[in-house]
Amino acid sequence: MKRKEFLFKSTLAAFAISTFGKVVKQEQDVFMGDCETTNDILGPFYRSDAPVRDDLVTKGLVGTIITLKGKVFGNDCSTPLENALVEIWHCNTEGDYDNDSSKFHQRAKWYTNELGEYQFRTILPGKYLNGSRYRPAHIHFRVTANGSKELISQIYFQGDPHIEKDHWASQKKAEKRILPIVLEDTKGNLVVNFDISLAQKEN
Numbered sequence: 001m002k003r004k005e006f007l008f009k010s011t012l013a014a015f016a017i018s019t020f021g022k023v024v025k026q027e028q029d030v031f032m033g034d035c036e037t038t039n040d041i042l043g044p045f046y047r048s049d050a051p052v053r054d055d056l057v058t059k060g061l062v063g064t065i066i067t068l069k070g071k072v073f074g075n076d077c078s079t080p081l082e083n084a085l086v087e088i089w090h091c092n093t094e095g096d097y098d099n100d101s102s103k104f105h106q107r108a109k110w111y112t113n114e115l116g117e118y119q120f121r122t123i124l125p126g127k128y129l130n131g132s133r134y135r136p137a138h139i140h141f142r143v144t145a146n147g148s149k150e151l152i153s154q155i156y157f158q159g160d161p162h163i164e165k166d167h168w169a170s171q172k173k174a175e176k177r178i179l180p181i182v183l184e185d186t187k188g189n190l191v192v193n194f195d196i197s198l199a200q201k202e203n
């Protein structure tokens with residue numbers, strides 16, 4: 001093989017163009033760095049000591065019940081991460097967060113199983129004012145796992161008219177986090193799927 005040809009083929013083997021036109025390194029046929037879940041602001045209402053539970057629907061809670069579920073992957077976006085910690089928090093239908101009660105309403109943490117799966121039963125959040133504008137309905141996430149970079153993010157819901165003018169939800173990087181509410185089964189249950197890929201921890 002001529003040197004020029006060899007160099008060209010070596011370059012092709014080492015790099016590939018992702019669907020977004022970004023050059024990403026390829027290691028043993030695994031694509032890195034073009035599918036990691038994007039971050040969002042933490043916001044002022046995070047509480048670190050929420051209980052471990054997968055059901056946030058308490059007696060008398062007002063709202064539309066949803067199942068929020070997905071898988072957590074490593075930075076190749078295909079290897080499931082077991083025992084990743086998924087924390088969620090969101091407001092109630094009135095737009096209020098539970099910032100001080102021992103009940104930790106609409107706050108929970110859960111660990112992924114051996115398939116990287118997590119699942120919560122909760123309600124669709126309401127909305128609250130940020131200055132003169134309502135933020136779109138959203139659920140906050142914090143996801144941590146051994147060897148992975150901590151992810152702070154938020155999900156939004158398709159069709160929400162407040163997304164367009166929201167400083168964070170309207171950003172290009174939030175596109176994949178604006179999710180449909182789907183009827184997955186035959187019983188009319190509402191499901192939101194959110195798969196998460198974590199970046200590798202920086203040394």
Ligand SMILES: [Fe+2]
Pocket residue numbers: 043045138140
């Ligand atoms: Fe929020």
